[in-house]
Amino acid sequence: MxxxxxxxxxxxxxxxxxxxxxxxxxxxxxxxxxxxxxxxxxxxxxxxxxxxxxxxxxxxxxxxxxxxxxxxxxxxxxxxxxxxxxxxxxxxxxxxxxxxxxxxxxxxxxxxxxxxxxxxxxxxVPFEDINGFDRNGFLEILKKYLDSAQIASDWEVLKKAKEEVLVNSLSMLCPFEPEEKQVLLEADTIKKRLDVLVTLMKLSSENDLESQYIQ
The missing domain is CATH 2.30.130.40 (LON domain-like)
Structure with a gap:
Protein backbone atom coordinates (compact mmCIF):
# COMPACT_ATOMS: atom_id res chain seq x y z
CA MET A 1 0.00 0.00 0.00
CA VAL A 125 -3.01 -10.59 -1.87
CA PRO A 126 -2.91 -13.50 -4.37
CA PHE A 127 -6.33 -15.06 -4.92
CA GLU A 128 -7.28 -18.30 -3.18
CA ASP A 129 -9.92 -20.75 -4.41
CA ILE A 130 -13.48 -20.26 -3.16
CA ASN A 131 -14.21 -22.87 -0.51
CA GLY A 132 -17.07 -25.14 -1.50
CA PHE A 133 -17.52 -23.58 -4.94
CA ASP A 134 -20.12 -25.64 -6.83
CA ARG A 135 -19.11 -24.93 -10.41
CA ASN A 136 -21.81 -27.09 -11.99
CA GLY A 137 -24.53 -25.54 -9.85
CA PHE A 138 -23.26 -22.05 -10.60
CA LEU A 139 -23.12 -22.70 -14.34
CA GLU A 140 -26.70 -23.95 -14.26
CA ILE A 141 -27.85 -20.69 -12.63
CA LEU A 142 -25.73 -18.73 -15.09
CA LYS A 143 -27.24 -20.52 -18.10
CA LYS A 144 -30.78 -19.73 -16.94
CA TYR A 145 -29.81 -16.09 -16.47
CA LEU A 146 -28.10 -15.75 -19.84
CA ASP A 147 -30.99 -17.47 -21.62
CA SER A 148 -33.63 -15.30 -19.92
CA ALA A 149 -31.63 -12.13 -20.63
CA GLN A 150 -30.92 -13.27 -24.20
CA ILE A 151 -27.19 -12.74 -23.75
CA ALA A 152 -24.84 -14.64 -26.05
CA SER A 153 -21.75 -16.20 -24.47
CA ASP A 154 -18.81 -18.45 -25.18
CA TRP A 155 -19.88 -21.36 -23.03
CA GLU A 156 -16.63 -23.30 -23.38
CA VAL A 157 -14.64 -20.33 -22.08
CA LEU A 158 -17.01 -19.94 -19.12
CA LYS A 159 -16.66 -23.61 -18.22
CA LYS A 160 -12.86 -23.41 -18.10
CA ALA A 161 -12.44 -19.98 -16.48
CA LYS A 162 -10.77 -19.72 -13.08
CA GLU A 163 -13.13 -18.96 -10.21
CA GLU A 164 -11.98 -15.38 -9.60
CA VAL A 165 -11.99 -14.57 -13.32
CA LEU A 166 -15.44 -16.10 -13.73
CA VAL A 167 -17.04 -14.25 -10.81
CA ASN A 168 -15.37 -10.89 -11.45
CA SER A 169 -15.86 -10.94 -15.22
CA LEU A 170 -19.56 -11.72 -14.91
CA SER A 171 -19.98 -9.07 -12.20
CA MET A 172 -18.49 -6.50 -14.56
CA LEU A 173 -20.15 -7.60 -17.80
CA CYS A 174 -23.70 -8.50 -16.78
CA PRO A 175 -26.17 -5.61 -17.32
CA PHE A 176 -27.07 -5.03 -13.68
CA GLU A 177 -28.22 -1.66 -12.34
CA PRO A 178 -25.51 0.74 -11.08
CA GLU A 179 -26.64 0.23 -7.48
CA GLU A 180 -26.33 -3.54 -7.91
CA LYS A 181 -22.86 -3.16 -9.42
CA GLN A 182 -21.88 -1.12 -6.37
CA VAL A 183 -22.95 -3.95 -4.06
CA LEU A 184 -20.79 -6.34 -6.08
CA LEU A 185 -17.85 -3.95 -5.80
CA GLU A 186 -18.18 -3.56 -2.04
CA ALA A 187 -18.44 -7.29 -1.28
CA ASP A 188 -15.74 -8.01 1.31
CA THR A 189 -14.55 -11.27 -0.25
CA ILE A 190 -14.81 -13.10 -3.55
CA LYS A 191 -17.15 -15.59 -1.82
CA LYS A 192 -19.52 -12.79 -0.80
CA ARG A 193 -19.34 -11.36 -4.33
CA LEU A 194 -20.28 -14.79 -5.67
CA ASP A 195 -23.28 -14.90 -3.32
CA VAL A 196 -24.44 -11.45 -4.47
CA LEU A 197 -23.93 -12.39 -8.12
CA VAL A 198 -25.97 -15.58 -7.76
CA THR A 199 -28.78 -13.67 -6.02
CA LEU A 200 -28.88 -11.02 -8.76
CA MET A 201 -28.93 -13.61 -11.53
CA LYS A 202 -31.72 -15.58 -9.86
CA LEU A 203 -33.83 -12.46 -9.30
CA SER A 204 -33.35 -11.35 -12.89
CA SER A 205 -34.30 -14.77 -14.26
CA GLU A 206 -37.42 -14.91 -12.07
CA ASN A 207 -38.48 -11.39 -13.09
CA ASP A 208 -38.03 -12.21 -16.78
CA LEU A 209 -40.13 -15.36 -16.35
CA GLU A 210 -42.90 -13.43 -14.57
CA SER A 211 -42.98 -10.78 -17.30
CA GLN A 212 -43.43 -13.49 -19.94
CA TYR A 213 -46.50 -14.82 -18.12
CA ILE A 214 -47.96 -11.33 -17.70
CA GLN A 215 -47.66 -10.66 -21.41
Whole structure:
Protein backbone atom coordinates (compact mmCIF):
# COMPACT_ATOMS: atom_id res chain seq x y z
CA MET A 1 0.00 0.00 0.00
CA UNK A 2 2.92 2.37 0.62
CA UNK A 3 3.71 2.42 -3.10
CA UNK A 4 0.18 3.51 -4.04
CA UNK A 5 -0.38 7.28 -4.34
CA UNK A 6 -2.72 9.18 -2.02
CA UNK A 7 -4.14 11.26 -4.88
CA UNK A 8 -5.34 9.86 -8.20
CA UNK A 9 -7.58 11.14 -11.02
CA UNK A 10 -11.20 10.09 -10.71
CA UNK A 11 -13.43 8.89 -13.54
CA UNK A 12 -17.11 8.79 -12.46
CA UNK A 13 -18.99 6.58 -14.89
CA UNK A 14 -22.50 5.20 -14.22
CA UNK A 15 -22.78 1.44 -14.59
CA UNK A 16 -19.08 0.83 -15.23
CA UNK A 17 -17.55 -1.65 -12.80
CA UNK A 18 -13.85 -2.37 -12.37
CA UNK A 19 -12.63 -5.06 -9.96
CA UNK A 20 -9.13 -5.99 -8.78
CA UNK A 21 -7.21 -8.25 -11.19
CA UNK A 22 -9.80 -7.64 -13.93
CA UNK A 23 -9.61 -5.57 -17.10
CA UNK A 24 -11.95 -2.84 -18.30
CA UNK A 25 -11.76 -1.33 -21.82
CA UNK A 26 -12.79 2.32 -22.10
CA UNK A 27 -13.44 4.70 -24.98
CA UNK A 28 -12.26 8.16 -23.89
CA UNK A 29 -13.64 11.06 -25.93
CA UNK A 30 -14.49 13.98 -23.61
CA UNK A 31 -11.71 16.61 -23.68
CA UNK A 32 -11.27 16.68 -19.89
CA UNK A 33 -10.85 12.91 -19.74
CA UNK A 34 -8.52 12.91 -22.73
CA UNK A 35 -6.45 15.36 -20.68
CA UNK A 36 -6.71 12.98 -17.71
CA UNK A 37 -5.47 10.00 -19.73
CA UNK A 38 -2.54 11.96 -21.16
CA UNK A 39 -1.49 13.14 -17.69
CA UNK A 40 -1.91 9.67 -16.20
CA UNK A 41 0.17 7.98 -18.89
CA UNK A 42 3.02 10.30 -17.93
CA UNK A 43 2.97 9.19 -14.27
CA UNK A 44 4.84 6.26 -12.75
CA UNK A 45 1.73 4.58 -11.35
CA UNK A 46 -0.64 5.15 -14.33
CA UNK A 47 -3.66 4.82 -12.02
CA UNK A 48 -7.20 6.05 -12.60
CA UNK A 49 -9.97 5.65 -10.03
CA UNK A 50 -13.30 4.35 -11.35
CA UNK A 51 -16.29 5.35 -9.23
CA UNK A 52 -20.08 5.46 -9.48
CA UNK A 53 -21.95 8.77 -9.27
CA UNK A 54 -25.06 8.54 -7.10
CA UNK A 55 -28.35 8.68 -8.97
CA UNK A 56 -30.79 11.44 -8.05
CA UNK A 57 -34.37 12.16 -9.11
CA UNK A 58 -35.47 11.70 -12.74
CA UNK A 59 -32.56 9.38 -13.49
CA UNK A 60 -29.96 12.16 -13.53
CA UNK A 61 -26.56 12.04 -11.86
CA UNK A 62 -24.96 14.62 -9.62
CA UNK A 63 -21.63 15.96 -10.79
CA UNK A 64 -20.15 17.38 -7.61
CA UNK A 65 -17.73 15.47 -5.41
CA UNK A 66 -20.22 14.97 -2.58
CA UNK A 67 -22.43 12.80 -4.77
CA UNK A 68 -20.06 9.92 -5.51
CA UNK A 69 -20.20 6.49 -3.97
CA UNK A 70 -17.58 6.20 -1.25
CA UNK A 71 -15.97 3.05 -2.64
CA UNK A 72 -14.30 2.84 -6.04
CA UNK A 73 -11.59 0.77 -7.70
CA UNK A 74 -8.31 2.00 -9.14
CA UNK A 75 -7.00 0.60 -12.39
CA UNK A 76 -3.63 0.89 -14.06
CA UNK A 77 -3.51 1.82 -17.74
CA UNK A 78 -1.97 -1.27 -19.35
CA UNK A 79 -2.69 -0.36 -22.97
CA UNK A 80 -3.78 2.68 -24.91
CA UNK A 81 -4.34 3.62 -28.53
CA UNK A 82 -4.95 7.08 -29.97
CA UNK A 83 -7.56 7.06 -32.72
CA UNK A 84 -7.57 9.21 -35.82
CA UNK A 85 -10.37 11.40 -34.46
CA UNK A 86 -8.57 12.23 -31.20
CA UNK A 87 -10.08 9.63 -28.89
CA UNK A 88 -8.18 7.22 -26.64
CA UNK A 89 -8.98 3.53 -26.39
CA UNK A 90 -7.53 2.38 -23.10
CA UNK A 91 -7.58 -0.73 -20.94
CA UNK A 92 -7.49 -0.53 -17.15
CA UNK A 93 -6.31 -3.43 -15.03
CA UNK A 94 -7.86 -3.35 -11.56
CA UNK A 95 -5.33 -2.91 -8.75
CA UNK A 96 -7.25 -2.21 -5.55
CA UNK A 97 -10.45 -0.73 -4.23
CA UNK A 98 -10.32 2.50 -2.26
CA UNK A 99 -12.42 4.81 -0.13
CA UNK A 100 -13.03 8.20 -1.69
CA UNK A 101 -12.22 11.00 0.77
CA UNK A 102 -12.48 14.30 -1.08
CA UNK A 103 -11.55 16.22 -4.18
CA UNK A 104 -8.15 17.87 -4.44
CA UNK A 105 -7.99 21.32 -5.98
CA UNK A 106 -5.79 21.54 -9.06
CA UNK A 107 -5.63 23.42 -12.33
CA UNK A 108 -6.79 20.65 -14.67
CA UNK A 109 -10.43 20.14 -15.76
CA UNK A 110 -10.73 16.54 -14.54
CA UNK A 111 -11.25 15.40 -10.94
CA UNK A 112 -8.26 14.71 -8.72
CA UNK A 113 -9.22 12.78 -5.61
CA UNK A 114 -7.70 12.07 -2.21
CA UNK A 115 -8.30 8.42 -1.37
CA UNK A 116 -7.66 5.83 1.33
CA UNK A 117 -6.43 2.34 0.38
CA UNK A 118 -6.25 0.99 3.93
CA UNK A 119 -9.50 -0.98 4.04
CA UNK A 120 -8.61 -3.09 1.01
CA UNK A 121 -5.18 -4.55 1.71
CA UNK A 122 -6.46 -8.00 0.74
CA UNK A 123 -6.99 -6.81 -2.84
CA UNK A 124 -3.21 -7.04 -3.26
CA VAL A 125 -3.01 -10.59 -1.87
CA PRO A 126 -2.91 -13.50 -4.37
CA PHE A 127 -6.33 -15.06 -4.92
CA GLU A 128 -7.28 -18.30 -3.18
CA ASP A 129 -9.92 -20.75 -4.41
CA ILE A 130 -13.48 -20.26 -3.16
CA ASN A 131 -14.21 -22.87 -0.51
CA GLY A 132 -17.07 -25.14 -1.50
CA PHE A 133 -17.52 -23.58 -4.94
CA ASP A 134 -20.12 -25.64 -6.83
CA ARG A 135 -19.11 -24.93 -10.41
CA ASN A 136 -21.81 -27.09 -11.99
CA GLY A 137 -24.53 -25.54 -9.85
CA PHE A 138 -23.26 -22.05 -10.60
CA LEU A 139 -23.12 -22.70 -14.34
CA GLU A 140 -26.70 -23.95 -14.26
CA ILE A 141 -27.85 -20.69 -12.63
CA LEU A 142 -25.73 -18.73 -15.09
CA LYS A 143 -27.24 -20.52 -18.10
CA LYS A 144 -30.78 -19.73 -16.94
CA TYR A 145 -29.81 -16.09 -16.47
CA LEU A 146 -28.10 -15.75 -19.84
CA ASP A 147 -30.99 -17.47 -21.62
CA SER A 148 -33.63 -15.30 -19.92
CA ALA A 149 -31.63 -12.13 -20.63
CA GLN A 150 -30.92 -13.27 -24.20
CA ILE A 151 -27.19 -12.74 -23.75
CA ALA A 152 -24.84 -14.64 -26.05
CA SER A 153 -21.75 -16.20 -24.47
CA ASP A 154 -18.81 -18.45 -25.18
CA TRP A 155 -19.88 -21.36 -23.03
CA GLU A 156 -16.63 -23.30 -23.38
CA VAL A 157 -14.64 -20.33 -22.08
CA LEU A 158 -17.01 -19.94 -19.12
CA LYS A 159 -16.66 -23.61 -18.22
CA LYS A 160 -12.86 -23.41 -18.10
CA ALA A 161 -12.44 -19.98 -16.48
CA LYS A 162 -10.77 -19.72 -13.08
CA GLU A 163 -13.13 -18.96 -10.21
CA GLU A 164 -11.98 -15.38 -9.60
CA VAL A 165 -11.99 -14.57 -13.32
CA LEU A 166 -15.44 -16.10 -13.73
CA VAL A 167 -17.04 -14.25 -10.81
CA ASN A 168 -15.37 -10.89 -11.45
CA SER A 169 -15.86 -10.94 -15.22
CA LEU A 170 -19.56 -11.72 -14.91
CA SER A 171 -19.98 -9.07 -12.20
CA MET A 172 -18.49 -6.50 -14.56
CA LEU A 173 -20.15 -7.60 -17.80
CA CYS A 174 -23.70 -8.50 -16.78
CA PRO A 175 -26.17 -5.61 -17.32
CA PHE A 176 -27.07 -5.03 -13.68
CA GLU A 177 -28.22 -1.66 -12.34
CA PRO A 178 -25.51 0.74 -11.08
CA GLU A 179 -26.64 0.23 -7.48
CA GLU A 180 -26.33 -3.54 -7.91
CA LYS A 181 -22.86 -3.16 -9.42
CA GLN A 182 -21.88 -1.12 -6.37
CA VAL A 183 -22.95 -3.95 -4.06
CA LEU A 184 -20.79 -6.34 -6.08
CA LEU A 185 -17.85 -3.95 -5.80
CA GLU A 186 -18.18 -3.56 -2.04
CA ALA A 187 -18.44 -7.29 -1.28
CA ASP A 188 -15.74 -8.01 1.31
CA THR A 189 -14.55 -11.27 -0.25
CA ILE A 190 -14.81 -13.10 -3.55
CA LYS A 191 -17.15 -15.59 -1.82
CA LYS A 192 -19.52 -12.79 -0.80
CA ARG A 193 -19.34 -11.36 -4.33
CA LEU A 194 -20.28 -14.79 -5.67
CA ASP A 195 -23.28 -14.90 -3.32
CA VAL A 196 -24.44 -11.45 -4.47
CA LEU A 197 -23.93 -12.39 -8.12
CA VAL A 198 -25.97 -15.58 -7.76
CA THR A 199 -28.78 -13.67 -6.02
CA LEU A 200 -28.88 -11.02 -8.76
CA MET A 201 -28.93 -13.61 -11.53
CA LYS A 202 -31.72 -15.58 -9.86
CA LEU A 203 -33.83 -12.46 -9.30
CA SER A 204 -33.35 -11.35 -12.89
CA SER A 205 -34.30 -14.77 -14.26
CA GLU A 206 -37.42 -14.91 -12.07
CA ASN A 207 -38.48 -11.39 -13.09
CA ASP A 208 -38.03 -12.21 -16.78
CA LEU A 209 -40.13 -15.36 -16.35
CA GLU A 210 -42.90 -13.43 -14.57
CA SER A 211 -42.98 -10.78 -17.30
CA GLN A 212 -43.43 -13.49 -19.94
CA TYR A 213 -46.50 -14.82 -18.12
CA ILE A 214 -47.96 -11.33 -17.70
CA GLN A 215 -47.66 -10.66 -21.41
Missing amino acids: KELPENIPLFPLPGALLLPNSRLPLNIFEPRYINMVEDTIATKHRLIGMIQPIKINKGKFQSDSNKYQRVGCAGRIVSFTETGDGRYLITLEGVSRFNFKNEVEHEKPYILSHIDWGFYKNDL
